[in-house]
Amino acid sequence: MAKKKATKKKATKRKKATKRKATKRKATKRKATKRKATKRKATKKKATKKKATKKKKATKKKKATKKKKATKKKVAKKKKKVVKKKKATKKKRAARKPSAAFMKPMQPDRLLGEVVGTKPIPRTEITKKLWAYIKRNGLQDKTNRRMINADTKLRPVFGGRGQVNMFEMTKLIANHMWEA
Numbered sequence: 001m002a003k004k005k006a007t008k009k010k011a012t013k014r015k016k017a018t019k020r021k022a023t024k025r026k027a028t029k030r031k032a033t034k035r036k037a038t039k040r041k042a043t044k045k046k047a048t049k050k051k052a053t054k055k056k057k058a059t060k061k062k063k064a065t066k067k068k069k070a071t072k073k074k075v076a077k078k079k080k081k082v083v084k085k086k087k088a089t090k091k092k093r094a095a096r097k098p099s100a101a102f103m104k105p106m107q108p109d110r111l112l113g114e115v116v117g118t119k120p121i122p123r124t125e126i127t128k129k130l131w132a133y134i135k136r137n138g139l140q141d142k143t144n145r146r147m148i149n150a151d152t153k154l155r156p157v158f159g160g161r162g163q164v165n166m167f168e169m170t171k172l173i174a175n176h177m178w179e180a
Helices: 002-089 110-116 123-137 166-174
Strands: 105-108 147-149 163-165 177-179
Touching: 105 110, 105 123, 110 123, 123 166, 147 166, 163 166
Parallel strands: none
Antiparallel strands: 105 177, 147 163
16 A cells, blocks of 8 residues: 555656646747847837838938929929020031942942843842832732742842852852952
8 A cells, every 4th residue: 555655646747847837838939939039029120110211211202203203304494595506507417428339330230131131230220120120020929928039030149049048149140240
């Protein structure tokens, strides 16, 4: 019996010790939650303060920008007046002159002469006349507009090829003319 009493006492002591530990744990949890709550409150206060200061700054900025805009408008009006005066005094520039190399008369050979004529004319005019011939006869490819389909007059100019890229065309034409 004495042994039973001793074991019962030990068991009750253990239970009491575990109860104490549990209450201590609960107390520490409560303290931790209180700390978290106070931190949250503090951060909320800081956030509201920040918002209030931001609003104040925003209103100050708006006022400053309104003032700046008003002054800018005044300055812009003054500038317009000045610009109008300057325009009246500005001299007109001469039209842009083409390069002398492009304006040299070139003599087309017999094959190219059938399309653009046999008289010596500048390189730019030869290109214009060739494009006029292409458009007049509908030689530009319908699906791929960069390609030019050669007809009986253009085939020998294009070196026997049936279809030529528009960028290659000028290179191929250069072989059929020389300086007059």
